[in-house]
Amino acid sequence: MEKVLIAADEVDKWSRLCEGLQNEWECTTVNLDVFEKFHTIAVYDAVLMLVRNDNRKLGRLIWEVRQYSRAPIIVVIPGIQAVKKYIEWGADLVFPHPSVSLINTYLYALLRRSDIAWNIGRKREKQEMIQKGKLLIDWRYHTAYWGERELTILNEREKAFLYLLADSSRQVVTHEIIFEKLWKEPYGDDSANMIWCFVRRLRKKLEKTEPEAAKIIQSIRKVGYYLDIGIH
Secondary structure (H helix, E strand, O other), rough: EEEEEHHHHHHHHHHHHHHOOOOOOEEEEEHHHHHHHOOOOHOOOOOOOOEEOOOHHHHHHHHHHHHHHOOOOOOOOOOOOHHHHHHHHOOEEOOOOOOOHHHHHHHHHHHHHHHHHHHHHHHHHHEEEEEEOOOEEEEOEEEEOOOOOOOOOOOHHHHHHHHHHHHHOOOOEEHHHHHHHHHHOOOOOOOHHHHHHHHHHHHHHHHHHHHHHHHHHHHHHEEEEEEEOOOO
């Protein structure tokens, strides 16, 4: 069952709608104010924002979701005047007068499109060489460089990890995806700790090359990792 994160400005007044959606989706409902501090966005398949009043900070919240997730974003607003504004901020669909059946239909359509685009895109966009800041990975020869220096101290799994993050274009790669792709095993109870130890060793290796190199790997607690090239 797909996971949907619902952020509402007045949770109690949206309760009936949220309860109806739980028949089709695994829903987590949070207040819009709490949503600002919600750091597990990347684990959700879709984000639904419910607002009864036009909220200025909603645009920033939509933008922040886009930094960490490819999940479709649906926004329900009081009227149609601000539709264009929310679309420009990054929402996929904006409309007034919600109903459970209508939202379900849109969620099914957006998730299906997102899944198809993601799978096709991954097949078409497999890059042999990726450069992010000073980091260069040449997958043809399984080599990695930091600036002019080849990172010969890295093993194959460490190179594959950096490639996975670099190929995700600032999106957070979840623990589940990392473990299943690099360890080729189902994600289990101890998997997150294994990844943490693995990344800790990798950072130490990168730090020996250049102290700033280790800082390129950033984490979101209990979610996953991403490359931050903006600080270099």
